[in-house]
Amino acid sequence: MRQKIEFMKSIENHEPVTFDRFDLHSALLRGVDAAGFETARPIQVATIPAALEGQDILGLAQTGTGKTAAFALPLLDELTGHRHKATRALILAPTRELATQIAAEISLLSRFTKVKLAIIFGGVPQHKQVSILRSRPEIVVGCPGRVLDLVEQGLLRLDQVETLVLDEADHMFDMGFLPTIRRILRALPSDRQNLMFSATMPKEIRHLADDILRDPHVVELNDSAPAALVDHGLVHVVERRKRELLDHFLDLEDCKTAIVFTRTKHRARRLAEQLSKAGRRAVALQGNMSQSQRDRAMAGFRSRRFDILVATDVAARGIDVSGVTHVLNFDVPTTPEAYTHRIGRTGRSEQSGIACTFVTREDHAWLRATEKMIGSAIRREKIAGFESDVQVEASEPHSKSRSQRTYRSRSRSGSQGSRRGQPSRGRRRSRSA
Numbered sequence: 001m002r003q004k005i006e007f008m009k010s011i012e013n014h015e016p017v018t019f020d021r022f023d024l025h026s027a028l029l030r031g032v033d034a035a036g037f038e039t040a041r042p043i044q045v046a047t048i049p050a051a052l053e054g055q056d057i058l059g060l061a062q063t064g065t066g067k068t069a070a071f072a073l074p075l076l077d078e079l080t081g082h083r084h085k086a087t088r089a090l091i092l093a094p095t096r097e098l099a100t101q102i103a104a105e106i107s108l109l110s111r112f113t114k115v116k117l118a119i120i121f122g123g124v125p126q127h128k129q130v131s132i133l134r135s136r137p138e139i140v141v142g143c144p145g146r147v148l149d150l151v152e153q154g155l156l157r158l159d160q161v162e163t164l165v166l167d168e169a170d171h172m173f174d175m176g177f178l179p180t181i182r183r184i185l186r187a188l189p190s191d192r193q194n195l196m197f198s199a200t201m202p203k204e205i206r207h208l209a210d211d212i213l214r215d216p217h218v219v220e221l222n223d224s225a226p227a228a229l230v231d232h233g234l235v236h237v238v239e240r241r242k243r244e245l246l247d248h249f250l251d252l253e254d255c256k257t258a259i260v261f262t263r264t265k266h267r268a269r270r271l272a273e274q275l276s277k278a279g280r281r282a283v284a285l286q287g288n289m290s291q292s293q294r295d296r297a298m299a300g301f302r303s304r305r306f307d308i309l310v311a312t313d314v315a316a317r318g319i320d321v322s323g324v325t326h327v328l329n330f331d332v333p334t335t336p337e338a339y340t341h342r343i344g345r346t347g348r349s350e351q352s353g354i355a356c357t358f359v360t361r362e363d364h365a366w367l368r369a370t371e372k373m374i375g376s377a378i379r380r381e382k383i384a385g386f387e388s389d390v391q392v393e394a395s396e397p398h399s400k401s402r403s404q405r406t407y408r409s410r411s412r413s414g415s416q417g418s419r420r421g422q423p424s425r426g427r428r429r430s431r432s433a
Contacts, residue, residue: 017045022052024073025080027112032073035108041066042221048074050217051195058213059197061221067197068105071165074195076106078162079138080113090158090188091141091165092181094172096121096291097298101320102167103141115139120156122146123291130155144172144180151187158184163193166212170198170337173208185212199344200337230327232343232355233379234367237386242330242358243274245386249328249356250280250308256325257301259345260310263331271330272310282308313338321345329357336370356381 016039019032040048043061051057051074061067075089093099103119110117118132120142126149133140133156140147140156150156164185166172172181194213201209209216237245249255262268265286272284283297283306300306302321309321313333324346333339339357346353357378359367371377 016040019073022048022073022077024077025113028073028076028080028109030112031076031109034111035105037069041070043067043219044070044073046219046221047071047217051193052077054193056193056213056216057195057197058201058209058216058218059195060201060219061197061199065221067167068102069109071167071195071197072102072106072109075139075163075165076110076113076115079115080110083114084138084160085136086160087137087140087156087158088161089139089163089165090147090161090184091139091167092144092147092172092184093141093167094143094175094177095168096123096143096294098168099141099143106139106141117141120146120150122149126150126155144177144184148180148184151184158187159189161188161192163195164188164212165195165197167197168199169196169209170200170202171341178208199340202337229352230343230346230355231352232357233381234357234359235381235383235386237358237360239360239362241386243271245358245383246328246330248383248385249326250275252326254325254354257304257307257321257323258309258326258328259324260308260328260330261333261342262310262312263334265312267331268310268312272308275308275310280308281306282310285309285311287312313342325353327353327355329355332357332359332363332366336366336373339370340374 018039019037020029022040024032042065043059044066047057047059047070051071057071059067059070071091079088091099091102093102099119099121103117106117116135116137117139118129118135118137118141120126120129120133120140122143122145126146129146130150133150147156151158166181172178194216196209196213196216235245246260250258260271262271265288268286269284269288272282275282283300285294285297285301289297297306297309298321301309310330327343327346329339329342333342343353343355346355367378
């Protein structure tokens with residue numbers, strides 16, 4: 001308890017916390033150093049000590065703030081040093097891209113350990129995944145649908161799982177995964193640790209978290225508000241001039257690499273083709289693509305073979321690409337919650353980013369709901385040549401100094417207890433030492 005109090009004081013005083021203060025296994029600390037992690041992020045400082053003690057966790061923080069390491073490090077600390085020859089941790093994610101990202105970060109952190117990991121998701125033949133499962137990995141990262149399929153086929157056993165992680169939990173609920181998750185829960189031991197992380201947790205689904213978590217350690221860091229390092233605004237535009245407005249942003253000197261979000265798969269594909277024909281290095285990422293096509297698109301974007309990724313909301317969560325300077329919402333998201341996730345694709349790893357949303361008259365209801373959710377107005381940008389385009393009334397009046405700023409090229413940089421009913425458990429590692 002003293003350690004947790006000291007960590008919380010460090011957050012309040014804005015003091016840096018190094019990872020050796022968590023008393024992690026030495027091999028794991030080598031992985032942390034190799035990954036280039038110097039000091040812990042606030043979500044990590046606030047949750048890792050409680051997770052090491054075996055508590056359930058509910059962690060709410062914006063995307064790009066280090067949630068993956070916040071749950072991965074306690075898991076790996078428990079498993080490092082000996083082989084378990086059974087699946088001891090199950091991590092569920094809503095999309096293939098997020099599952100892949102989680103697995104990649106865990107592999108990086110565990111590179112000096114003998115912990116084995118498997119990743120499973122749909123859209124690809126299952127035989128290779130089944131082959132990996134036969135090696136009895138300690139950690140399984142997967143999407144709910146394929147995980148349940150393999151459990152029901154008897155190819156994935158979860159009866160020895162000690163820790164369940166739900167990452168981007170609100171998105172899994174929104175996508176209709178709740179019935180699948182409940183069926184997976186029935187295959188898990190009731191005596192387990194539960195870690196739930198998300199960028200948002202709307203009130204209407206908070207009770208679903210209450211059904212899964214037991215006396216959780218709750219951490220909320222700027223719940224629904226966009227990350228502070230994301231400079232976000234909107235531009236009023238008529239539908240027929242969106243492409244012209246997009247070209248304006250892509251031509252800015254500081255727009256080095258951008259993610260452009262569209263509402264439909266067809267529009268993402270068509271817009272990427274149009275941009276490519278115009279001489280820009282653009283690629284689409286949308287749900288009708290095969291897994292191999294999606295992998296190639298992401299690999300090309302990460303390697304900077306493509307400067308522009310045109311995506312549907314399949315990419316709004318879980319895509320962690322360093323150095324994305326701009327997020328451009330060609331179409332507004334379908335929900336207010338999705339706004340935070342979309343613009344969170346920039347301003348990651350303590351580097352600043354710019355986001356802009358193209359708003360038409362038809363988007364009035366979405367704008368009001370989104371500003372209400374984030375608790376503040378989204379700054380109105382004024383761009384030369386678009387002054388006469390449709391004007392959408394905001395949910396609240398704004399002063400001219402805030403709402404009529406001229407958008408200009410910008411470039412900035414930044415820097416990176418025991419569970420209820422089990423008072424004698426203590427730190428989780430003691431059970432398998």
